[in-house]
Amino acid sequence: MKRSDEFYIGYQKEVGPGTKKLLKRFIWITVLILLTGAAVFGFFQRPAVNSTFDFGNPTQVSGVYHESPYPMLRVPLAENEFKEIVLLGFGKSGPNPFLKDLRERKGDLNGKQLTIEGQLIYYNGRTLLEIDDSQKVMVSGTGAYEQPKSMGTRTLEGEIIDPKCYFGVMKPGYGKIHRSCAALCILGGVPPVLVTKEENNREVYFLLTDVKGNPIHQDILPYIGQPSRLTGQVKELGEWRIMQIDVSQIEKLKKESSIY
């Protein structure tokens, strides 16, 4: 059987009919592969949560500053009703670089009434405020703030996340893909937070400190973004909880994170 005499030369215009037919088929199959690929990879993504980052839309917030254990602002909402807002810095950093000038001028800021213009991050009843300019932090007096209330010792399973991304800046802001970013945020001064789920499937958030209640950053990096079991003293501060842990006692769990 004599083979087809068609021979394709790229720099010549002619293309044989058999080659043309096959090429058309190849193009349609390729288009079909692209459409199927876009449908499969586009459709089967985990749904993102309705967390919010008010990027480019600054808000002025006033409240009493305290560091128990991380920089926070106790903001009055109504009579005897307050919200504890966690303060953060620009990018993957905590608020301290943006409070440095003020501390140098005013000394200890604990108990000072601050007015801060920043960008709000909020999800599931928790609010955080990103400060991107130290000039937008002002002292306007003094005020009272609450000390955390003890709730006893507990052992909990969950995932350690950085609250800046988890509560709105990134979606998803948890898990293996986001682990590097969470490590950088926490290393930069963002407080580490344990996310767990209660029996009613409600998420609970614990700001993590060392056993003495001091902030932890570097030491907790190997445990971020993976299912873990933590034991420690639990305290309550407004809508947040605080857990004082011994980092070396964190147990990594070989299972899928329950917060997904």
Added chain:
Amino acid sequence: MGLDYKWVFWNTHKKAYDRLIVSGMVIYLVLFFTISFLTNPEIIAETVIIRAFGSLAIIMLHIILAIGPLTRLNTKFLPVLYNRRHLGVSMFLAALIHGIFAIIHFHALGNVNPIYSLFTSNMDYGSLTNFPFQVLGFFALLILFVMASTSHDFFLHNLSAKTWKRLHMMVYLAYALVILHVFLGAFQQETSVFTTATLFLGWLTLVSLHLVAAFKESKVDRFVAEKNTEGWHKVCPPEEIEESRAKIFTVKGERVAIFKYDGKLSAIHNVCKHQGGPLGEGKIVDGCVTCPWHGYQYLPHNGQSPPPFTEKVKTYALKIEKGMVYINPKAFPEGTAIPPISSS
């Protein structure tokens, strides 16, 4: 064929080819964005960009890797091979957008250099499931960058076809790194059976195509010729070779193409000097052996490209005894003129 270097020697087919590449990429991205924002309204643009360009690059890489074996199985696929380098560069650009956005998104604005962070922000190098998958993607992107930036005849000529080919065979290493990057990264968290199955199917298709093509080609290499007393290899009767075409035989570990044209037979080395294309799968056009890959041409009797071109391949002596073609396995230096023998 060209004597000087230009960014691109445009022709009708290359323009049509590039239009199809751009259209295909746009169709994919538009559909991915539309589906993502319609079915997942809370998702953010950065995440969709990273995922859209990453998945597009993987699909394009599969298509690119399928082209080689497809052309070996059916030469009518050769037009797809002709401008494959543009497809490769386009795929690299998609992968680059994925990589740049991922590095900015996950590693920038911290208190360490983003590239340093990529290697150090997850130190679980000893674990499989917790392995820092970003590093795999980074090295894959680096290989694709080297390949894309040398996808030009300037590098092909200056590096030599052999070195250039070896360099570009690293695409298989890049593919392995990409697959590991996805399975140890995205698929650890986005655990849909459909996405995993899609990529597995792609891998399986590529492996099957390569195996079938390799089996087909191995038939040529398995051929063992009878030798006469002078050491010449007996290959076939001249009637087995079609007019203006060739048959390929392996002699002394080298593939040689024996061409029949105008009642004559000539033998030259099977490997084109341009990109290593199989000359024996080419055709005699305007009196020249024409490579099926990019149309490089050689005169069959001396293995030289027609002036003013300068490429040369080795030539071989042929003779006919008792109705059979014999080839002397000892090659002549590149470009040596050997008088053709009569095919009758």
